[in-house]
Amino acid sequence: MHLTPQQRDHYKEQGFVVIPNLFDAARVTSMREHYMNRRAEGPKPGDTGGTTDYLDDPNHQFPRMINMHVWDELTQEWATDTNLLTVTEQLLEDTPVLLQTMLYFKPPGARGQALHQDEQYITIDPLIGAWVALDRSDEAVGRMVLIPYSHQNGVLNVEAADTAISFTNVQVVKPGDTEEVGIDMAPGDALFFDGKVIHGSYMNKTNDRWRRSFICHYMGEHSQRFEPDEGTHVSHLKK
Template sequence: MPNANGIPTQDDVKFFKENGYWLSPKIIDDERLSRLRERMERVYRNEFETGTPPEAIWSYEKGHPKTLRKTDMASYADLTIRALAYDPVIGEIAAALTETDTIRFWADQLLHKPEQSGGHASSVGWHQDYTYWKCFQNPETLLTAWVAYDDVDEENGCMMMVPGSNQWGLLNGSDFYEQNLDNQKNGMNVPEGQVFRTMPIVMKAGQVSFHHSLTIHGSGPNISDRVRRSSALHLMTGETRFRYDERHQYLSTKQFIASGGKDGDIVQGDMYPVIYKKGVTA
């Protein structure tokens, strides 16, 4: 169990290292969750508090209303969502799990899985985040904090983790958008002697799930009458180094290159704000 303030214990850190994920207690209160849900809807209506749109946005004019909605870098557009992305408590938990002194934020996604969306491309295929993050050299320094805006379980399409897959290296077959999860897992080159075992990550609204960039995860459709809303916050430690990869570039990495960043350099700068540094208080 974590400490009273939600920070992982050494046993929790050991669990994260062995299994590739860890679930926090509730650290986002109900009032804040209500604001986040309302701000999410504003972003979907193209109402951008800052005047800056997200890097990529889903809206009702694009696609089927029952498909998964994924909006990249909503933190550009809304200050409430940005405050969550830069949350120092989430940063401190990430630092404890990765046993580092510094955590930087580098990307976020709003994720909305509509109610009764089974059969409408609302699943998330089995994937390792690092498949899409090869612009960074060291996968062990990268992790995601997944913030539940609503209660989530298997009925409304909670995340599923494959325990221990963080230790299998980078596999073939990752596809975020794949809808047939049963067929997909048969195409992943699971190491000999390992078992593709799945664990549902059942959460209460306000809990945060953390996972390693090599941990295989995905989620099924929402067959319930309850919406599933969340933010995925992508974080890195202060040891993360850049690698040029033409296929996997983001606005922040393009800015890093424009500012003089080269292969092997420590990833830093205004586009990668520090959200936690040991011994420094806000």
């Protein structure tokens, strides 16, 4: 899959780009079925339904899975899909190395994830996230929200998040004068975003629609681990 100069420029300038139809409908259907079956098997290493102050959050019934590629062959295959890797390679301008896989179920009524930068979690730069929609993702279900150009300001400070709407308790201190943009996506579309771009999602406000997504994070072969500045890593959140 060859990117146009416009797609590459969009990523470089705004910190993200959406590639429609990266996975076809048959693949998306089998991924949804596969992960619902694996979820039904019971707990997996690293599961989280988020903070336990809102136990009625349906995320607790369908915790997000992490690093499935370590114990699930199909995840390894999907996370190293040729389209995913070739797009990532063109955006990173380096050979991609898979770091992390995740599956967010986000059932009806579930909390979202407060705005953050992935490099506040994973201290490697450059870093890229690939977020593949497995359901239609729009405002009602808590689509991905981004702040364009925010990757240009480095890794920012963290503060406490509102856990009534976020399953995580930490968020970025948002720079003033920034505008959030919601990204509507169809099943199979993929959003690629820079590890420093501010992003997150709000609640799934529907009572009958899921917002499942398959998420991979890659570094480049030449990416570097860095020491986070005081106050910028999620572990620095003041209790």
